[in-house]
Amino acid sequence: MSIELLLRERKLLIRERLRTNGRVLAADLAREFNVSEDTIRRDLREMAAAGLCERVYGGALPIAPDAGSLSERAALAPESKAALARASVGFIRHGMTVFLDAGSTNLTIAQTIEPGLSATIVTNTPLIASALLEKPGLDVILIGGALDRAVGAAVGARAQRDAALMRPDLCILGPCGADADAGLTAIHFEDAEFKRLIAARSRSVVVAVTTDKLGTAAPYVVIGIDGVSTLVLEAGAPEAYIAAFTAQGASVVLATGSAG
Structure with a gap:
């Protein structure tokens, strides 16, 4: 041979x-x-x-999954994302300033926020901003610049300058991959850079992750798991991942009713 x-x-x-x-x-x-x-x-x-x-x-x-544009990703696993969204919206409380990062699960979170909630939501994602406009209690800030079509958001120099002026109470990040050792990672360089910046500016960081992203990595590091306050996972998430995340100091919340 x-x-x-x-x-x-x-x-x-x-x-x-x-x-x-x-x-x-x-x-x-x-x-x-x-x-x-x-x-x-x-x-x-x-x-x-x-x-x-x-x-x-x-x-x-394994390589983190890349399922296309934000609108294409939003159509995948809607039940899992709905369960993650229901478990995540409770972290958004009255009077908070919250940054809602690009991501299909985060789009579902935006759609799940109760209309009566009074808070300020900042996002770099037009689809998320549009979903929030129907909720009268929210002040919505869309930070801008050129849109990255693959990410579905503004992540370049202008968006980063805007983000540097923020000090959110909470950032809900949308990673492409999540692993206890590799941390949170992103497929696109500028997206990773933007996520890293806004996470560092935020008082706490919550991440809702579908099971297909667990134990995977993308090329660009965002932050380590030790920089995450809470990970929201599907109810059927493997115990090994839960144990590894908690060992890094992150709290783990399981979303009931998810298709895990």
Whole structure:
């Protein structure tokens, strides 16, 4: 059997381990395939360069899901997102200033806010701002600049200058991937930069995450789990993820009625 064939088969097996187990560790793969850790690390680097995994310390994670534009993502898993939204809106209290970040689950949160709530909601996402306009108790601030079509929001230099002037009581972040070691990550560079900035400006950070994003990573780091106040997860979220998040100091709330 040629070296090329061995390499191809090894990478196929690594991809299978990523699908079934999530995180893979270079040391474990080296023992399983009877090769050196350097060989496995090279395999993982090549796979990451090809967009097949995301390298993290000691191994690799599956790539965070990318389901298209914000409106396309909003149509996926509506029951799960509705349950996460119901569990998340309670963190928004009367009189607060809240930043509602770009994300399809956050769009559902905006739609779920009770019309009688009196608060100021700041967002960089036109679809979220539009959903809030029908709620008379809310003051809505849309920060702007050029819109990133893939993100569905303004995340560039103008939006970042506006965000730097904010000091929200609460930020509800919308990450692309969430892992105890890799932290919260985003697919697009400027989106990650914007999220990191507004999270740092906020007194507390809440993140509602669908189960498909758990144990995955995107190319750009937002913040570590130790920078998150509360993670809202689906009711069926695996215990291993819950334990890993709480070990990092984050509170975990499970959304009842989600399709976990």
